[in-house]
Amino acid sequence: MTDQPTDFTPADLARRRSAARRLAWLLGLAVVVIYVLGLFIKR
Amino acid sequence: MNTATTANGHADPHGEGHYSGPLRWLTTTNHKDIGTMYLTFSLIMFFVGGAMILAVRAELFSPGLQLMQPEFFNQLIGVHALVMIFAALMPAATGFANWMLPLMIGAPDMALPRLNNWGFWLLPPAALLLTMPFFLALFGIGDGALATGWTFYAPLSVQGGMGVDFAILAVHILGISSIMGSINVIVTIFNMRAPGMTLMKMPLFAWGWLITAFLLLATLPVLAGAVTMLLTDRHFGTQFFDAAGGGDPILFQHLFWFFGHPEVYILLLPVWGLMPHVLATFSRKPTYGYKAQVYSFIVIGVLSLVVWAHHFFTAGLPVPALIYFMFSTMAISIPLAVLFFCWIATMWKGAMTFETPMLFAVGFIVLFGIAGLTGLILADVAADAQYHHSYFVVAHFHYALFAGGIMGVMTGVYYWLPKWTGHMYSEKLGKLHFWLTVVSFNLTFMPQFFLGLAGMPRRIPDYALQFAEFNAISTVGAMILGFSQLLFAWNIWSCIRGGEKAEPRVWEGAEGLEWELSSPPPHHSWEIQPVIK
Amino acid sequence: MNTSTEHPVSSPHYFVPQPTLYPVILSAGMFMLAFGFIQMLNKFGAGGWVMLAGTAVIIGVLFAWFGKVISESQSGAYRDWEDRSFRHGMIWFIGTEVMFFAAFFGALFYVRVLSVPTLAGMEAAHGFSLWPEFTGTWPTSGPGGASFTPMGAWGIPALNTALLLSSGATITWAHWALLRENRRQLILGLAATVLLGSIFLGFQAWEYHHAYTELGLTMGAGAYGATFFMLTGFHGFHVTLGTIMLTVILLRSISGHFTAKRHFAFEGVAWYWHFVDVVWLILFIFVYWV
Numbered sequence: 001m002t003d004q005p006t007d008f009t010p011a012d013l014a015r016r017r018s019a020a021r022r023l024a025w026l027l028g029l030a031v032v033v034i035y036v037l038g039l040f041i042k043r
Numbered sequence: 044m045n046t047a048t049t050a051n052g053h054a055d056p057h058g059e060g061h062y063s064g065p066l067r068w069l070t071t072t073n074h075k076d077i078g079t080m081y082l083t084f085s086l087i088m089f090f091v092g093g094a095m096i097l098a099v100r101a102e103l104f105s106p107g108l109q110l111m112q113p114e115f116f117n118q119l120i121g122v123h124a125l126v127m128i129f130a131a132l133m134p135a136a137t138g139f140a141n142w143m144l145p146l147m148i149g150a151p152d153m154a155l156p157r158l159n160n161w162g163f164w165l166l167p168p169a170a171l172l173l174t175m176p177f178f179l180a181l182f183g184i185g186d187g188a189l190a191t192g193w194t195f196y197a198p199l200s201v202q203g204g205m206g207v208d209f210a211i212l213a214v215h216i217l218g219i220s221s222i223m224g225s226i227n228v229i230v231t232i233f234n235m236r237a238p239g240m241t242l243m244k245m246p247l248f249a250w251g252w253l254i255t256a257f258l259l260l261a262t263l264p265v266l267a268g269a270v271t272m273l274l275t276d277r278h279f280g281t282q283f284f285d286a287a288g289g290g291d292p293i294l295f296q297h298l299f300w301f302f303g304h305p306e307v308y309i310l311l312l313p314v315w316g317l318m319p320h321v322l323a324t325f326s327r328k329p330t331y332g333y334k335a336q337v338y339s340f341i342v343i344g345v346l347s348l349v350v351w352a353h354h355f356f357t358a359g360l361p362v363p364a365l366i367y368f369m370f371s372t373m374a375i376s377i378p379l380a381v382l383f384f385c386w387i388a389t390m391w392k393g394a395m396t397f398e399t400p401m402l403f404a405v406g407f408i409v410l411f412g413i414a415g416l417t418g419l420i421l422a423d424v425a426a427d428a429q430y431h432h433s434y435f436v437v438a439h440f441h442y443a444l445f446a447g448g449i450m451g452v453m454t455g456v457y458y459w460l461p462k463w464t465g466h467m468y469s470e471k472l473g474k475l476h477f478w479l480t481v482v483s484f485n486l487t488f489m490p491q492f493f494l495g496l497a498g499m500p501r502r503i504p505d506y507a508l509q510f511a512e513f514n515a516i517s518t519v520g521a522m523i524l525g526f527s528q529l530l531f532a533w534n535i536w537s538c539i540r541g542g543e544k545a546e547p548r549v550w551e552g553a554e555g556l557e558w559e560l561s562s563p564p565p566h567h568s569w570e571i572q573p574v575i576k
Numbered sequence: 577m578n579t580s581t582e583h584p585v586s587s588p589h590y591f592v593p594q595p596t597l598y599p600v601i602l603s604a605g606m607f608m609l610a611f612g613f614i615q616m617l618n619k620f621g622a623g624g625w626v627m628l629a630g631t632a633v634i635i636g637v638l639f640a641w642f643g644k645v646i647s648e649s650q651s652g653a654y655r656d657w658e659d660r661s662f663r664h665g666m667i668w669f670i671g672t673e674v675m676f677f678a679a680f681f682g683a684l685f686y687v688r689v690l691s692v693p694t695l696a697g698m699e700a701a702h703g704f705s706l707w708p709e710f711t712g713t714w715p716t717s718g719p720g721g722a723s724f725t726p727m728g729a730w731g732i733p734a735l736n737t738a739l740l741l742s743s744g745a746t747i748t749w750a751h752w753a754l755l756r757e758n759r760r761q762l763i764l765g766l767a768a769t770v771l772l773g774s775i776f777l778g779f780q781a782w783e784y785h786h787a788y789t790e791l792g793l794t795m796g797a798g799a800y801g802a803t804f805f806m807l808t809g810f811h812g813f814h815v816t817l818g819t820i821m822l823t824v825i826l827l828r829s830i831s832g833h834f835t836a837k838r839h840f841a842f843e844g845v846a847w848y849w850h851f852v853d854v855v856w857l858i859l860f861i862f863v864y865w866v
C-alpha cells in the first residue's frame with residue numbers, strides 16, 4: 001500500500017503550515033466581504 | 044477454558060482465561076471485546092435503520108402512493124428513528140467509550156466488567172423487540188410496529204396498536220442498558236484514572252463522555268417513567284394524558300422532551316470529545332482551549348436539561364414559557380460557538396494533512412455548523428410557528444445527527460481503526476467514502492430545507508405536486524448516501540482481515556496514552572498503571 | 577464460613593472477573609418477561625407462561641450472580657480500589673432511581689399546578705368550556721371522572737411514616753453495631769428493620785384493598801387515582817426490593833459476613849433504604865397530606 005501519507009519532511013510540514021494560515025486569512029476575508037455585502041442588500 | 048487464576052481469585056496478568064468461539068463474545072468481561080461488540084452491533088443496526096429509510100425515500104421519490112400504505116410508511120419512519128438513535132448512534136458512542144476510555148486514562152479495564160457485558164447484551168433483545176412487530180404482522184399477529192413516529196406522542200400512542208407496547212418495552216430495556224453503560228463510564232473515570240491524571244489533565248474525549256453519562260443518568264429514568272405512564276394509560280385505565288381525567292396530552296411531550304433534548308447532546312458530546320484529538324493530531328499542534336472546551340461541555344450539559352419545550356412551541360404553551368425556552372435555547376449557542384472556535388483555532392497555522400479522519404472532522408465542522416445555525420432559526424418562537432413539523436426540521440436534525448453524530452462516529456472509527464485492528468485501512472477507499480458521503484448527504488438534505496421553507500410537512504407519504512422535483516433530488520441523494528456506506532463496511536472488514544501493519548503511534552502527530560500501547564493493544568492494557576507527571 | 581477473610585494483597589492489579597454467562601442469561605430472561613407481558617396485554621401466544629418463565633430465569637440468575645459476587649467478596653478479591661468502584665456505582669444508581677421518581681412527581685405537580693386549574697378555568701379565560709361545571713378542586717378525578725373518596729393522611733399513611741422513619745433509625749443502629757463489631761446488635765437491628773419494612777408493606781396492601789373496595793379509589797380515578805397509585809405503587813415496589821435486600825444482608829450477617837472495615841453490601845443496602853425512606857416522606861407530604 002503506497003497511499004498512506006505517513007512520512008512528511010519538515011519542509012513539507014512548513015509549507016502546509018503557511019498554506020493553512022493563508023487559507024484561514026482568505027476564509028476570514030470572505031466572511032468579512034459577505035458581511036459587508038449584506039449591509040447593502042435591501043429586503 | 045484457561046483458568047489461570049491465583050488463589051484469591053485475581054486474574055493472572057499473563058493469561059486471563061477466556062473462551063474461544065461464540066462463547067468468548069457471550070461471556071467476555073474485557074472492555075475491548077465488549078467495545079468491539081458495541082461497534083459491530085451499531086454498524087449492523089445502522090444498515091437496518093438505513094434500509095428502512097431508503098424504502099421511505101423511494102416512496103417519496105414522486106407524489107402519490109407507489110410502494111406502501113401510509114400506515115406502513117409511518118411505522119418505517121418511527122422505527123428508523125428509534126433504531127438509528129438507540130441502536131446505531133448510542134451503541135457506537137458506548138463502543139468508543141469501552142474501547143478507548145481505559146486506554147486513554149491508563150486504566151486496566153472498565154470499573155465494573157460484568158455489568159459492562161450486561162449493558163451490551165441487553166441491546167440485541169431490545170432491537171428484536173423493536174423490529175419484531177414487522178414480522179409478527181406477516182403472520183397476522185398485530186398491525187405492525189409503532190406508527191406514531193419515534194416520539195410516541197399521546198393520545199395517538201394511547202390509541203395505537205400493539206407495536207406501541209413493543210416499543211415501550213424496548214425503550215425500557217434500552218434505557219437499562221444505557222444506564223448500566225453510563226454508571227460504568229462514570230465510575231471508570233472517577234476511580235480508574237492513572238495516578239497523576241487529574242480531572243483537568245484528562246483527555247477531552249473522557250470529559251465529553253463524562254457529561255454524556257451524567258445526562259443519561261438524569262434523563263433516561265424520566266423517559267422510562269413517561270413510557271410507563273403511557274403503558275398504564277393504554278392498558279390499566281390511568282388518565283395521565285387524558286383531559287377528561289384531569290390529565291394532559293402535553294404532559295407527555297414535557298416528559299418525553301425532558302429526555303429527548305438532552306438526548307441530542309448525549310449523541311453529540313462523545314463526538315465533540317473526540318473531535319479535538321483528531322484535529323490536533325492532523326494539525327500537529329496541541330489542542331486549543333482545553334479548559335474552555337471542558338467548561339463548554341459542562342455548560343451545554345446543564346443548559347440541555349432546561350430547554351426541552353422548544354420542541355413543542357406550537358403545542359400551546361403560555362407566552363412567558365415560550366420566551367424562557369426561546370432564550371435558554373439560544374443561550375446554548377454561546378458555549379457551542381466556543382467549541383467551534385476552539386476546533387478552528389486548533390487548525391490555525393497547523394501543518395495540516397488530510398487523512399480520512401481529518402477529512403471527516405473538517406466536514407463535520409462545516410456541516411454541523413449548518414445544523415447549529417438552522418437550530419437557531421427553529422429556536423425562534425415566531426419563526427418556529429412556520430417551520431414546526433416541516434421538512435426544515437427534518438433537514439436540521441439530520442445535519443445535527445448525521446453530519447454531527449454519524450460523521451463524527453466515522454471520524455472516530457477511521458482515527459482509531461488502526462489502533463483496534465493493528466492494520467491500516469485503505470486511504471483511497473476512505474477518501475472515496477468521505478467524498479461520496481458528503482456530496483450525497485448534502486444532495487439529500489439540502490433540498491429538504493427548501494421543501495420545509497415551502498411548507499412541506501414531515502411524516503407524510505404523499506405530498507403536493509410543487510414539491511416533486513426537490514423530493515426526487517433528495518431521494519437520489521439518499522440512495523447514493525445509503526449505498527456508499529457499503530464502502531465504509533467493506534473498508535472496515537478488509538482492515539480487520541489484514542493490511543499494512545500499524546505502528547503503536549498510528550498517526551505521527553498523535554498525543555496521548557492510547558498511542559503508547561501496541562496496535563492492537565494487548566488483551567490487558569495498563570495492567571500496571573502509567574504515572575502521569 | 578464463619579469469619580470473613582481479608583487477604584492483604586500487595587499486587588496493584590484491579591480485579592477483573594472471569595468471563596461469565598450470567599449477564600446474557602439475565603438479558604434473555606428479561607426479553608422473555610417483556611415479550612410475555614406484551615403477549616398478555618395483547619392476548620396472543622402463551623402470555624403469562626412466558627412471563628413466568630422469564631421471571632424464573634431472572635430470579636435464578638440473580639441468585640447465581642449475587643452468590644458469585646458474595647463468594648468473591650468473601651475470598652478477599654475486593655480491596656479498597658474495587659470497593660470504591662462499588663460505592664460510586666451504587667450512588668449513581670440511586671441517582672437514576674431519584675430521577676425515575678422525579679418523573680412521576682413531575683406528573684403529579686403538572687396536573688395539580690397546570691392541567692387541572694387550566695381545565696377549571698376554561699370558562700373564565702375563553703368563555704367556553706367542554707366542562708363548565710368543573711371546579712378543579714384537588715383531589716379530583718377530572719371533569720369526566722368517576723366519584724371517589726380520597727385517601728386521608730392521618731390514618732394508616734401517618735402510621736406508615738412512623739414505621740419507615742423508625743426503620744431508618746434501626747438500620748443506623750445496626751450500622752453502629754457493625755462498626756463496633758457487635759454482631760448481636762447488628763442482627764437485631766437488621767431484623768427490626770426487615771420487620772418494620774414488612775409491616776409497612778402489609779399496611780400498604782391493606783390500604784390498597786380499602787381504596788378499591790370501599791373508597792372507589794382506583795387507578796382509573798382520573799389524575800388523582802393515576803398519580804396516587806403509580807407513586808405509592810412504585811414506592812411500594814422499591815420497599816419490597818429493599819426488604820429483600822435487607823433480608824439477604826441479615827442472613828449474611830448471621831453467617832458472619834462483614835467486618836467493621838469492609839461491608840460495602842451493608843452500606844449499599846442502607847443507602848438504598850434511606851433513599852426509599854426519603855421518597856416516602858415527599859410522597860406523604862404531596863400525595864397524602866397537602
